[in-house]
Structure formats: C-alpha cells, structure tokens
Amino acid sequence: MPLKIYNTLTRRKDEFKPLVEGRVGIYVCGPTVYGHSHIGHAKSYVSFDVIVRYLRYLGYKTLYVQNITDVGHLTDDADEGEDKIEKQSRKDRIHPMQVVEMYTRSYFDDMDALDVVRPDISPRATGHIIEQIAIVQKLIEQGFAYEKNGSVYFDVTKFKEYGKLSHRPIDEMEAGARVGVNPEKKHPADFALWKKAEASHIMQWQSPWEMGFPGWHLECSAMSMKYLGETFDIHGGGMENQFPHHECEIAQSECATGKQFVKYWIHNNMVTVGGQKMGKSLGNVINLKDAFKKYSPLVVRFFILQSHYRSTLDFTDEALEGASKGLEKLLNTVRNLREEVGKLRKLEVKGSEMKDSSFKSQDSIFVDLVGFKKAFLDAMDDDFNTPQAIGILFDLSREVNTILAGGKAEIKILQEADALFNVLGGVVLGVIPAHVEAQSLEGASENDLIQFIIELRAEARAQKLWTMSDKIRDGLAKLGIIIEDKKDGTTWRLVSS
RNA sequence: GGCGCCGUACCCAAGUGGUAAGGGAGAGGUCUGCAAAACCUUAAUGCAGCGGUUCGAAUCCGCUCGGCGCCUCCA
Structure with missing residues (x-):
C-alpha cells in the first residue's frame, strides 16, 4: 500500500509522490519563542516527528526544516498590536534576543525530553531579513504589493486563488468583524509584508522603505524556499494557522515565484484541557515542564500518539x-x-x-x-x-x-x-526506548546491592520466612523498586513514572 | 455571520459500505507461599436521535439534538 497523506489543499487523502524521486523536503512552522512550550507544542511536534521518522523509515532522504520565530509575530493578526517578543522582553526587562535565546533553549530541552528528533535546519527569522526583503521587492515590482507610509502590504485582490487552502472567499468575510481595519490597507484582508517601526522598537532593520521589521507570514516563505526550493513537498503546522498564516504564505510565495508553493499541506489538530480549548486568554495552558513533573515525557509522547494527529486531544488525568x-x-x-x-x-x-x-x-x-x-x-x-x-x-x-x-x-x-x-x-514511533531492560541506577554498586538484597530474600523464601520476604519486597517497593518472582528467578525493575 | 470538526462500552480511542481493533478501569479464572507480571474468559445485538439510499450503513444522504474549533491570542 502506498503512503497516503491527508492534504488540506485537496481535502482528500492523496497518494504521496515526492517531487524528486527518493527525496522529501518538509517545512513545519516552529514556535514563536517568547514563553515555555506547552502540551500543544508537544502534540504538534511529536506528530510531525513521527511523520519525518516514518518518511525516513520508508527510505526517503528527508530534509526537515523548522523555523524559530524570533521577530514579527504580533499580538494581533490584523497587523496591529505589539511584537510578542518585544512585549515579553519589556516585561522581563531583558533584551529581546535574550528572550529568544532563553526560550529557544527551553523549547529544545522539552523536545529532546520527548525524544523529538531535531530538525535538520532551525532557521531564525532575524537571520533571514535580506531574503525577506528580496521577496517584498519582487512582489512590489510585479504589482502584488504596495507601500504605504513606510510599510508594505500584500494586495489580496491581485491573487485570485487567495483562500484556496482555507476555502474562505475574501468577499464573504466580514471586514473587520473582530478587529478594527487598518486604514493603510486597501482591502481589509491585505496583510503586512514589512512594518515600519517606531523609534522605541528595539528590533528593526534597514530596508528600501522605512526602518522596520518583516511581517510574520513572510519568514516562513523566505526560509522554506531558501532551503527547500520554490516548490517543495510538505508544509506542516497547526490547524489554527491555516488561516491566515498559511493562506498568506501561499499568496506571497506563489506570486513571487509564479510557481506552486507546496504540494502537500498537513495540519494537526489542537489540544483541549478538560474539553475546553487551551489558550492564554483562558489561563489553562499547561507547560511541558509542569506536565513532566506528573507524567514522564515518554508517557506524554505515547499519549499523544494514541490518538490521530488530525483529532483533537483532550488532556485529562484519567x-x-x-x-x-x-x-x-x-x-x-x-x-x-x-x-x-x-x-x-x-x-x-x-x-x-x-x-x-x-x-x-x-x-x-x-x-x-x-x-x-x-x-x-x-x-x-x-x-x-x-x-x-x-x-x-x-x-x-x-x-x-x-x-x-x-x-x-x-x-x-x-x-x-x-x-x-x-x-x-x-x-x-519513538515510544520504545533502546534500553528498557537495563535498570541502572546511579552506578553499578547500587545494582549489585539490589541483587544482594534479592539473594537474601531468596534465602528467606527458601526457609519459608514469608513475613520477612514480604517485608523486603514492600520495603523495596517503597523505594520505587519492583520485585517480581518468576519461575526461574526473581527480577527487579524501577517503577515507571 | 462565514468556514470546519466531532458525538463509537464506565474512561481513552481506531474503524469511512460487508457485519464493531487496541489500551485503561471492572468481573471471573489459570499460575504463584502471597503479591506482581502474564495468559484465558467476560464487556456496546450496538456506534447521539429520527428518517432515507442499499441485498447490506457506525460508515453515504437529509433533518434534529448535543459538544467543539478557526475567522482575536495560541502549535
């Protein structure tokens, strides 16, 4: 049976055929690093980890690119609001790049714990300003974008296929239903490619327009195409990013190159907590570092994979x-x-x-x-x-x-x-570790010690001193060491957490 | 308002036309000094409800009820 992938673009399970025989290029939207990772990140990146692992198992030479968003992701998708990282840096009174560094490390620590294989390339948005500006220039030259007061916007009316991923026709979207319309935009659905920065804004760069910073959607187009080519096999991300993020990526990329951007779009579903969505505004976000205090990362990983990546996952103790x-x-x-x-x-x-x-x-x-x-x-x-x-x-x-x-x-x-x-x-799947049989504690001497205790207990049992042998077993159990008597001897293991 | 998802045993969860995987909890049994582990048996004549299509539907269509998501923040 050939590999079939549910493709958001076609809304079907399509047979997977790579653009280049034997090779796969895959890009997955990475985290915006302004806080610790939560179980939603875990579901997403564990899911894509297994997808990448499986592609490699099938023999595809797979190049896995996952970005680190360290600039441009605003607190509001209407291209208003603050940059999330700058906001956090003001709160913590540290430089934005310090925020980025701290939470990038935290992110990889958590993913390593979950045994998520690291991407081959983890490009940062701030490291690709030149590439992003180049795309904006191309779009302006070809008439897909316009400058206004030092900012540049993409003109969605120029791209007829806008909405083909999320199936949202722009005409039927209520303009400014939830957010105010930016007066600089020609059409409410236009999105920022480049934003002019206020003087107080720390992260800003020179550009052919005003000093500023790139729009959030732009980094993914720039970095994915730089490392995977103008058309590549798979683009993944969370379902909530179908619109507007991925829709905008398609628009700006395809208009800039005149080619199809991505062949297969994969979207994973969300995590709920006790049946409710998990969100910052609801205050029910569960950080991985907290979750790991209660359940081992391996259990979390196993739990995630026990439901399908396109299903919602309800996080409950039971x-x-x-x-x-x-x-x-x-x-x-x-x-x-x-x-x-x-x-x-x-x-x-x-x-x-x-x-x-x-x-x-x-x-x-x-x-x-x-x-x-x-x-x-x-x-x-x-x-x-x-x-x-x-x-x-x-x-x-x-x-x-x-x-x-x-x-x-x-x-x-x-x-x-x-x-x-x-x-x-x-x-x-990454749910069976290479060494489950080795019950090594800190060192060999502890292992020998337990073995010695087991031998003592064996003698007690031989003499039918059941009270004594049970006491030894219970005592070890309290220390987290499980004793099991089998036909041909006694084995021990550490209690799993 | 626009777009979309879901409702399968006490809990979690596969199954998208051919007669209900798997895991947890529960009950009974085997083994064992006892435990633990393991194995065996047991669990929905039924897949939210009502209609329809079909030789046949959890699976397709329609309606109803209930829950949820995106279009703000968020993977």
Whole structure:
C-alpha cells in the first residue's frame, strides 16, 4: 500500500509522490519563542516527528526544516498590536534576543525530553531579513504589493486563488468583524509584508522603505524556499494557522515565484484541557515542564500518539493514567523479551561449546511477524494512523507474552520480535526506548546491592520466612523498586513514572 | 455571520459500505507461599436521535439534538 497523506489543499487523502524521486523536503512552522512550550507544542511536534521518522523509515532522504520565530509575530493578526517578543522582553526587562535565546533553549530541552528528533535546519527569522526583503521587492515590482507610509502590504485582490487552502472567499468575510481595519490597507484582508517601526522598537532593520521589521507570514516563505526550493513537498503546522498564516504564505510565495508553493499541506489538530480549548486568554495552558513533573515525557509522547494527529486531544488525568498503564504493559513485554533473549544467548554459547543444541525447544511456536509488520505499515501508510499502529504493537505484545509464558520460545523468533519492537516501536514511533531492560541506577554498586538484597530474600523464601520476604519486597517497593518472582528467578525493575 | 470538526462500552480511542481493533478501569479464572507480571474468559445485538439510499450503513444522504474549533491570542 502506498503512503497516503491527508492534504488540506485537496481535502482528500492523496497518494504521496515526492517531487524528486527518493527525496522529501518538509517545512513545519516552529514556535514563536517568547514563553515555555506547552502540551500543544508537544502534540504538534511529536506528530510531525513521527511523520519525518516514518518518511525516513520508508527510505526517503528527508530534509526537515523548522523555523524559530524570533521577530514579527504580533499580538494581533490584523497587523496591529505589539511584537510578542518585544512585549515579553519589556516585561522581563531583558533584551529581546535574550528572550529568544532563553526560550529557544527551553523549547529544545522539552523536545529532546520527548525524544523529538531535531530538525535538520532551525532557521531564525532575524537571520533571514535580506531574503525577506528580496521577496517584498519582487512582489512590489510585479504589482502584488504596495507601500504605504513606510510599510508594505500584500494586495489580496491581485491573487485570485487567495483562500484556496482555507476555502474562505475574501468577499464573504466580514471586514473587520473582530478587529478594527487598518486604514493603510486597501482591502481589509491585505496583510503586512514589512512594518515600519517606531523609534522605541528595539528590533528593526534597514530596508528600501522605512526602518522596520518583516511581517510574520513572510519568514516562513523566505526560509522554506531558501532551503527547500520554490516548490517543495510538505508544509506542516497547526490547524489554527491555516488561516491566515498559511493562506498568506501561499499568496506571497506563489506570486513571487509564479510557481506552486507546496504540494502537500498537513495540519494537526489542537489540544483541549478538560474539553475546553487551551489558550492564554483562558489561563489553562499547561507547560511541558509542569506536565513532566506528573507524567514522564515518554508517557506524554505515547499519549499523544494514541490518538490521530488530525483529532483533537483532550488532556485529562484519567486519560493520561490510562496511557501510562498501557505503555507500561508494552514496555514490560519488551523488557521480558530482551531478558529472555539474553538468557537464551548465554545458553546458546554454552550449548555450542558442548556441541549440543538439545536445550532448544523442539516444537516452537510460530508467530506471524511478517503479518504484524505489514499491518503496522498499512496503518502508518494510511495518513500516519499511529493509534492503529500502536494497537498492532499491543497485538504483537500479547503473542510474545504468550510464547514467553509458555517457555517454548525459540531464540530466533524472539530476536526477530525484539527487532520488530525496536524498529516499529522504537525507530518509527519513538515510544520504545533502546534500553528498557537495563535498570541502572546511579552506578553499578547500587545494582549489585539490589541483587544482594534479592539473594537474601531468596534465602528467606527458601526457609519459608514469608513475613520477612514480604517485608523486603514492600520495603523495596517503597523505594520505587519492583520485585517480581518468576519461575526461574526473581527480577527487579524501577517503577515507571 | 462565514468556514470546519466531532458525538463509537464506565474512561481513552481506531474503524469511512460487508457485519464493531487496541489500551485503561471492572468481573471471573489459570499460575504463584502471597503479591506482581502474564495468559484465558467476560464487556456496546450496538456506534447521539429520527428518517432515507442499499441485498447490506457506525460508515453515504437529509433533518434534529448535543459538544467543539478557526475567522482575536495560541502549535
């Protein structure tokens, strides 16, 4: 089955065909760095992370560009209001670039915690002022933009296809329904390409017009086309940016180049909190740093991928708890699987020394690993259906647990199952870490200490001193160390958070 | 007002024409000294409601009810 992607431009699932065989160029709208990242950022960037991971898994040489917005994003989309970063800098009494640096680092810290693979290029708007000015000049020359009082605006009436992404005909939009109309604009839907800056504005640059700064929409056009070409494969972002942000990007880019800007538009849905939208004005924004105090980043990632990227995701404790337990179940399987593989490998070494392979089970169980893999890939090919793909991992988990419990496992099948978990659950989805079986604490001595305690407990159990052995188990549990007695010995693991 | 989404068991969540995945919680059982983990069984004759199309609909069409989003801030 070929990969199909829901394309906002066509409102259909389109078969994915890259512009250049074997290569993909993808641009995703990055954060405006004036505050810490929240769970909405997590949903967006985890979703696109899996999309990029999957494209690479399919063998596409993928160039992933994601901007850092450090200028031009105003507190108001009617091209009025303050620059968000300047506003924050005044509040904190630090330089705007300090704000940018601080929250850019914070952003990457959070994304690293979520195991989001970093973009190949993270360009900043302030580093591409020249490229942005060049586009504005081109648009003016070709009659798509006009200057007024030192600012430059895009003339939406000159671009007949304006509205083709969001399907909003400009004529039917009530002019100034929510915001006042900027008198400098010819048409209320015109948007700023360049804004003249007041003297007090710290971040401003020279231009053919007045000293000023670029409009928010412009940076994405400039940087995406610079690194990916005038036409590229995939542009992603949050649904709320379909209009006006992405609509404006299309207008200015296609008018500047005369070519199609983007082939596939992917939009991910929003996060709600307790059924309500999450927004600054509602005061219910959950920062990732706070969320991580309660749920591990891996749980958050797993939770996000358990629903589809185009569905809204309701962030509730009950749902997070459920996801946490589910993930634990999956990781238990992988841990047990890897322990068993390790055990069998040792036996195999011994066995080969004795030239005797009788330790192998004669009637090992067949597991249709190829079938599981195909089902997983089919799910991913269908517009990155990660919830369904995760369901397949659980199906595989049950099969593996069954053969592990039956003790009829053949090492080859177990190794292949492990490899499958690694590739599909690890490399592609990023929800199965490479090392779940290593319960390392700070150092080796602690691990030895726990092993020693387990041995003491084994002696107590041998003497049927149940009160004592239970006391040891309970005591370790309180320290976050879970003891499990199995047929062929006792294992331990750290309680998952 | 314009554009759009959603309503699937107690909770989360796939499924877009062929007879309801998966996870959590619950109930019963197996294993175990007991736990834990794991496995087995059990869970909607039903997919908001009402009509319609069809041999057949959660899936398509219409209407009704309920919830939500974008067009301000926000991924």
